[in-house]
Amino acid sequence: MNLLLLKPDQITQQIAAVDGRQLEHLLGVQRVAVGDSVRVGVIDGLMGQGIIKTLSAEQATLEISLDTPPPSATPVRLILALPRPKMLRRTLQSVTAMGVKEIYLVNSSRVEKSFWQSPFLQPEALEEHMILGLEQARDTLMPKLYMRKRFKPFVEDELGGIIQGSRALVAHPVTEVPCPINCDSAVTLAIGPEGGFIPYEVELLSSVGFEAVHLGPRILRVEVAVPALISRLFPA
Template sequence: MNLILLHPDDLDQQGYARISDPRRLAHLRDIHRAAPGDRLTVGVQGGGMGKGALIELTPEQAVFALEPLADTPPPALPVHLVLALPRPRMLARTLEHVTALGVKEITLLHTKRVEKSYWQSPELLPEKIHQHLVLGLEQARDTQLPSITLSKGFRPFLEEQLPALLHERRGLVAHPGMSMECPRGISENTLLLVGPEGGFIPWEVEKLLEAGCQGMHLGPRILRVETAVTALLSRLF
């Protein structure tokens, strides 16, 4: 936790922040080894960042006196990530990684090779998704939560969502065997589509290309989704 991320409800009108949830308290106590008088980096979800002086730490709560939170979070990546829904354990790690890298718009998509049972996973509960996003923000010292859209049908996504997503964005489909190498160091607004572990099926690739996306590859190695997404984002931006 490189940032003590505060929810607006943690703040009072006197300029203090009060933390009472076990996870953050345990991290302050066991990882930071914090003690009253320490100044730690804090930020408010959706707001600024700065320093907070720890004035109380008990098993029940931590209280910070906040200094002006005038620092801005790091800039977001100019990308909307469309990710075929991974296995639940991989989804958790991937959400944390891409949030830490600065992705602010994420669509989780059903494709032919996505197991239907994945959509029943507890990892897709709003509170679980929020937990993973928060962990990514704390890692990267960021305060701006990504937005998450669940798209449970490929054809409805193709017909109803994709045209709007491609408006003023460059569409890139990451898929093995494409002729174009993954670009490097781009700055334009981008729609990045990444398939499941088995990849998109040929019909899905064909339809995405027909819609105006470009196919690209990362080389001859077949990577796990969480590795591929991290590599793609790092290379693209």
């Protein structure tokens, strides 16, 4: 945790109260004491410093001072076929840490129906893993996350408008076009499930303006392909 990311309801008159996972990290990893300073931020707000005022096994309180804006967002909108829950947790943390601020989780023919029943898709669970990504990257701006369980209506009715003003790319190993490098404009990036989008789905995406691109001959897991593609499009 490189940033103690606070929710607004944790703060009263510049005093923040911390418990649970964050307190465990302060005590067990950072090993703070009263008077120590730690980096803090507020969700969708500024970053700064927090001075430990009180500390116990149940709660810490910090006097906070916020004066630094978060880093700029990476100009990637992600359209991601819903992966298996464990992989989704890691992928969400990675893309949030990389600065992606708009994520669509979508269905496709190779997404198992049971994935949509996972308790991990509850808003609180999704938020927790995005917070972990923000804390890792020292960022405060929470991504907007949407779920679309019907692929064809989403593509035909919504996606054409969503991609306006961006270059639309779909990762697909069966193409001759390599993924571009160092893009100078916003990108909407679509990535399929394990096994990729089926040809019909790629054709449907192409019909609304997507260009199929590849990363090379190797077939990568979703959790590896997503950060690989983003870092190629917009190197750190």
